[in-house]
Amino acid sequence: MPLTSDEAEAVVKAAKARAADIGLAVSVVVLDLGGHLKAFSRMDGAWLGSIDVAMKKARTSVLFEMETQKVWELCRPDAQAHVTFAGGIPLKASDGRLLGAIGVSGGQVAQDFEVARAGWGALPL
Amino acid sequence: MPLTSDEAEAVVKAAKARAADIGLAVSVVVLDLGGHLKAFSRMDGAWLGSIDVAMKKARTSVLFEMETQKVWELCRPDAQAHVTFAGGIPLKASDGRLLGAIGVSGGQVAQDFEVARAGWGALPL
Amino acid sequence: MPLTSDEAEAVVKAAKARAADIGLAVSVVVLDLGGHLKAFSRMDGAWLGSIDVAMKKARTSVLFEMETQKVWELCRPDAQAHVTFAGGIPLKASDGRLLGAIGVSGGQVAQDFEVARAGWGALPL
């Protein structure tokens, strides 16, 4: 069963709540397992540049089915690699099937990762 | 004052509610006045192609500050015109200032327009 | 001798003056004979969409060395034609050599053409 619109929005909402908790303004992207946009929100004050970076993080996660910082390890010699620092996380069902991905941008790498994890946590497992 | 994240999400929510009322699954895009993505949702069952069309409708509305079907009238001789059928509406403040735009795709032209208008109606005027 | 920066800015200035005279807010593009941007100005209140349209008009003029509305006559059967309504004019030296082009967008077709002609008039002939 694919990621539903309700699930995608729950992921966005949880990510935004965490970002607000740590005083961050971020863009949050949720893609389905085909890499197509399912839900998006840009918080007030987030850089415009965060839109594109969050998109690329989520896209990288769904394309490689792994967290973005791990893609970096995989792809290091490849100049064509997508964004490869933390903040993109594949969303998976409890049985391990890929559902899509979340991408977050707006803060430091570790912050973006924390926010993405919080979004990921909104999915029923 | 720019369109807030809360306002953008209220617009998306109202548009989705109307779409559900008329049995439609759509993509809803809200852009700020610079044409940058502020909020997005794709309802379950909406065509993947609706993402891009909704984006283009919203973009056309914000670039030309008018409803998309009117751009068509303006640009008819122009082979390079953006998508020009109904479903993109500029979002304006009560004093007439441009705030951004909504774009909707997923149904017939008249349906998309109705859904976009419902979204627009969520803004305080 | 190629179009100088001073000439390009005189063209922009003259076009803007005419636009202001007729109560219009436009984007004015001046390209050199290679089709590369030499000078640009977007007047306050001009639609964002006028940037791209003015660019395409100027580009069409320099690529085909003719006024944009004439390209339309040439290309009518070709769905790939560039913007083909009036508002792009090739800039030529007194000896007929192509110097570049001006493109204007922001008003009705006839207004854009009038503004572009005013800009063209700033070149020494």
Next chain:
Amino acid sequence: MPLTSDEAEAVVKAAKARAADIGLAVSVVVLDLGGHLKAFSRMDGAWLGSIDVAMKKARTSVLFEMETQKVWELCRPDAQAHVTFAGGIPLKASDGRLLGAIGVSGGQVAQDFEVARAGWGALPL
């Protein structure tokens, strides 16, 4: 209040004057806060390649609201980073609001930065 056309052209003029002082031919880009072109000038003798580089520097500045060389520090692990060397500066109002950005290209990095700063200095503070 957004960056006006007069302000944008004052920024371009000041940047060009500084470039001329130091014997440089540059492209100068001024974008509004949505990243859309407001004013542009390419000095005689500037490389054609300076157009695109100046655009990207300005775009990066407005997207990330910081000077381009600082984006580099932020994004170092990111293979997809935009142009990140000096020469793009966000333009801000006296109250700190983002107005847009200037991007300069044509010389050495330190020269481009000096020219961009000179342009920035033309804004009333």
